[in-house]
Amino acid sequence: MSERASRALLGDSPELTEALATANLPTLLAAYVHLSQDADFLERFAPHIRPAFSVPPTDIPPALADELRARLRRLLTTGAGLASTPLPDTLAQRIMSVTVGEPVEDEFIALVYDQCGFKPWIDRSAIPGRSHPPAGFRVLVIGAGLTGMAAATKLREAGYDHIVIEKNADIGGTWYENRYPGVGVDTSSHFYSFSWEIWPDWHHYHPQGGDMQQYLLEVADKYDLRRNMRFNTKVESLVYDEGTGTWTVTVLTADGQREEIVANAVINGHGPVNRFKFPDIPGLEGFTGPVVHTAAWPTDLDITGKRVAVIGTGASSAQLVGAIAPQVAQLTVYQRTKHWVLFNPEIAHEVADGMKWALAHIPTFKQWFRFRVFWAEADGLFANVLKDPAWEGNDLAVSQGNELTRQYALGYMRQKFADRPDLIAKLTPDFPIFSKRIILDNGWFDALRRDNVQLETSGIARILPHGIEARDGTVFECDVIVCATGFNVAKMLGDLTIRGIGGRDLGEEWGEEDPRSYLGMCVPGYPNYFHTVGPNSAPNHAAGQNLISECQVNWIIEALDRTVAADAKAFEVTRDAFDAWNRKVDARMPEMIWSHPRANSYYNNSKGRVFLSWPWRLVDYFNETRAPADGTYILHR
CATH class of the missing domain: 3.50.50.60 (FAD/NAD(P)-binding domain)
Structure with a gap:
């Protein structure tokens, strides 16, 4: 028996029986066809599966469902029918399309492969001939929430010395701080998580706050993230030194002392929903x-x-x-x-034991279920926010x-x-x-x-x-x-002072409510400063903040890699690229629902400008952030 076959085998057990009886049927189909490469069997299901939110979503005949369960049981317990070669891309795409009841176009394939854990976009540590970060090149990350944890994980993978500064006593950010009764997540559990750590142990299909924090704690433990973290420490200011191409970061420690840390680059992951506000009401x-x-x-x-x-x-x-x-x-x-x-x-549905077992034990099941959840909650909802001129x-x-x-x-x-x-x-x-x-x-x-x-x-x-x-x-x-009065989202720097080239002040440039950036990350005049979850990068049409965070971390590390490869000191987006990007966003926004005359939310500032929302699809952000585009940046030497 091949090594591939032996890895797929499971013992016949009551747990397998329960999993096959209760786990999501289209996902069982996806796992079976992935393992068997039986394209003909897949096509027998195509007429019976419809797009998300259809009523009913499936009408799979019971006999066909039973045949699927029997085939999958036989494959998993004996290896009979297990394919010996990797899954072809064409069949993978067909599995996607059939199991969600609508075509999955070519432009989504790389995103699905990456975000659903099949083929991570890139492992920089394995790139032949890649220039490794030099000794002494250090990255400072602000915040140990979801984005900061993503940055820490990928910086270590890419070989970057880094330190994470967190004002709270432990990791988690939003999910460490928000502990009110009933706190939960709108996004489904099996998507709102890291693509490289798909968790089978969610208790609910939409995580309660404690579940989300527990997931993040387990990720921190598994990847030993706390080794590079300092807790109960708050970043107060960043000052750029043009001569050395470094940032001097002033932090306030738990005992009230101020300390300066010098870093070559700063990734700000403190997030827009971190500074809550009380209402201004007399008395x-x-x-x-x-x-x-x-x-x-x-x-x-x-x-x-x-x-x-x-x-x-x-x-x-x-x-x-x-x-x-x-x-x-x-x-x-x-x-x-x-x-x-x-x-x-x-x-409020709890994840049944059989479903949990399938996620933990049936090969490829958790990846295919993550795809199914992503497809239902992501760009399929985009049509809701795009204006039709006829209306x-x-x-x-x-x-x-x-x-x-x-x-x-x-x-x-x-x-x-x-x-x-x-x-x-x-x-x-x-x-x-x-x-x-x-x-x-x-x-x-x-x-x-x-x-x-x-x-x-x-x-x-x-x-x-x-x-x-x-x-x-x-x-x-x-x-x-x-x-329950929300956060000061518009003032994206909070009380953080950031001074760039020539002493320019980002807080003054952005003001109280008018932040602008390039791709939600960079501002000219502030080399090697990267502001994650920044202006016009929030996926307000759908779930997907975790995807945006991963995309931004990918782009930032690619920018750092280009700096290192060129033996340069710092990366800076050009003014032309910044201006062109913001003109593009401004031209797009009148086509979006958030600019409707009756739309007035925390996505908009007091003048009506939509400063928060990303006005395209998630797949567009994914494709934009594979690497910095040539001609959009300069490297300081």
């Missing part, structure tokens, strides 16, 4: 009870039986309210902005597809509140769906129906010592105020 400081923000939830706060006020109705509020409504005595939710709500039946002037939708999605959301709301027309009136938005962040319902609507929950929409006049006075004069006496 807030005078409230006599606890006032907390969802992003800084006290571990010892007990709201059981208390009267609680929640300010805000965005994603964090919806998760929190759904979780605490059954526990509190009274709950009043203060709404300033209405939000569209979609129902995904998987949002110009419509206040509520920007295309036929966008209108259909709106009607789906309306239908769900009307079903949930069939006997509560008052709530339908209070909750129905007057802007196109997807022009602001979507809420996935995980108990939000059910909570609003409860007798002990009140939705207040008249606005807040002021905070009293023992309660909140609404603008209509009503007063809600409460014990605790929770601010």
Whole structure:
């Protein structure tokens, strides 16, 4: 028996039986055809699998499903039918297309291979003739959240000496900090993770906050990331030295001491949702009870039986309210902005034991399931945010597809509140769906129906010592105020000072709310400074921040490699490339839903400019970031 065959073999067991009976059937098909290369059998399923969100998504005949399970069992337990050669690209693409019920075009293949763990884009340590980073060349990474961890992993793989500075006591970033009841992730677990570490142990199809943090902790342990990390340390300033081509980084240590670290390059991974903000409401400081923000939830706060006020109705509020409504005595939710709500039946589903076993043990299954989740939640949703000129002037939708999605959301709301027309009136938005962040319902609507929950929409006049006075004069006496009021996203540097060539100040250039960059990463005048998750790089049409982060890390290390190979000191994007890119973004944005007259969210600044969103597909960002384009940068020597 070949080595390939022996690796695929599993013992016949009750666990295998349960996995075959309960695991996702199109993914079992993908794994079987990948292992067997039985293209003819694949085609028998093609008429029975439809695109994501179809009703029903499949109508696979039971006899055909049973035949698949029997074939896969035989292959896994005996090796019968196992192909002896690598999977051809043409068959891989056909598996993709059949199992998601629609064509997967050529432009997506490299992305799928990379993001689903089949063929990682590049392992720089294995490139023949590659120039290795010289001794003493050091990269400093700000933040040990998802992006910072990606940077640390890939910097080590590429041979770069590096240090990660993290203000918190451990890794995790957003998922270390956000611990409020009900905290969770909108993106599906099996996609919102690193492509090189696909985890089979998720408890839910959409991870709760603790699950996400546990995953990141296990990744940190497996890759020994803490070895290059300093915790409880905050970066205060970066100052560029033109003579040496280095950055002097001033940090504040846990004991209050300031220290300077010299680095050749800086990767800023502190993220846009790291600086939470309290609302500017008169009297807030005078409230006599606890006032907390969802992003800084006290571990010892007990709201059981208390009267609680929640300010805000965005994603964090919806998760929190759904979780605490059954526990509190009274709950009043203060709404300033209405939000569209979609129902995904998987949002609270636990991953069955058979599915977990398949992910952990059946060869290629976890990769194919990640592909399936990615395809449903990524660029297939892009049509929702692209304006159709024929719909110009419509206040509520920007295309036929966008209108259909709106009607789906309306239908769900009307079903949930069939006997509560008052709530339908209070909750129905007057802007196109997807022009602001979507809420996935995980108990939000059910909570609003409860007798002990009140939705207040008249606005807040002021905070009293023992309660909140609404603008209509009503007063809600409460014990605790929770601010689910989001983050200061527009001021992307926070309180960080960055001084580049000639002493120029990036904070002054960006101001309070108008950041611009090249590809969301670089600004001319700041050599070897890379700002991840920066302006106009957020995938606001779909899931995929993890993909964007990986793409940016790839591009940054390629930029560093070009610097090292040329024996140069630093990499700097040109002003021409920066200006051309921003003109391209500005020309594109009027075609996008976020520029709709009724769209007004944290994606936009106060002048209406969409500074946050990436206005193309994820596959376009992937393709743009394979390497810096020739002619777009200079190398300082």
